Amino acid sequence: MSLLETDGERLFEAVSALLAERGIATPSEIATRRAATDAASPGQGARMVARAWTDASFRARMLADGTAAAEEIGIPMRGLPPLGVLENTAETHHLVVCTLCSCYPRAVLGYPPFWFKSAGYRARAVRDPRGLLAEWGTHLASGVKVRVVDSTADYRWMVLPMRPAGTDGWDAARLAGLLREGDMIGVTVPGV
Ligand SMILES: [Co+2]
Incomplete structure (x- = not known):
């Protein structure tokens, strides 16, 4: 775990892993959506x-x-x-x-x-x-x-x-x- 990690970041990682595991969204789809949100x-x-x-x-x-x-x-x-x-x-x-x-x-x-x-x-x-x-x-x-x-x-x-x-x-x-x-x-x- 990085020293820079926050609770929000850990939650994001955990939810992303679950979405991928259950076949709801791939890591690359999640990354794309996250980049779009950050750029908006x-x-x-x-x-x-x-x-x-x-x-x-x-x-x-x-x-x-x-x-x-x-x-x-x-x-x-x-x-x-x-x-x-x-x-x-x-x-x-x-x-x-x-x-x-x-x-x-x-x-x-x-x-x-x-x-x-x-x-x-x-x-x-x-x-x-x-x-x-x-x-x-x-x-x-x-x-x-x-x-x-x-x-x-x-x-x-x-x-x-x-x-x-x-x-x-x-x-x-x-x-x-x-x-x-x-x-x-x-x-x-x-x-x-
Ligand atoms: Co409205």
Whole structure:
């Protein structure tokens, strides 16, 4: 036993060994899933968005099938609910909420932030989305339609925000650095 081993690590090893012994999951399947969980963060969603901003054909594929687009850039999606991508435009702004609990596209955004799970966010996103957005400092022009979309256990959503002005010539890595998790849920919009 390594000195660095914790109770959690020992539990993980014991459960993994049992799953393998009973033929439920192979060690390599468990390792793959663990690596995917460790890699899940808003940085993955940011990579997708930045790629969409710089590659029109990827953008089209991402809007058609978020799961396939995520897998195309190496984000493991196997066994997860389908991922849908909502495109923000000058006419329509999308805001994602799980009204029931905290369904979140974890593979591409990591664990849901505390506010996403709060009763206040869940209720106000539906009742008063513009008021909620204003508290986040997101002021939309009066002509912009706000569309609130419910993430569920069966279907997860992320937002493809509009590329900010002043980023002409930026490469995908630099664009990805602009994005915060809220931009991909629609509470905020990216800016330079
Ligand atoms: Co939920």
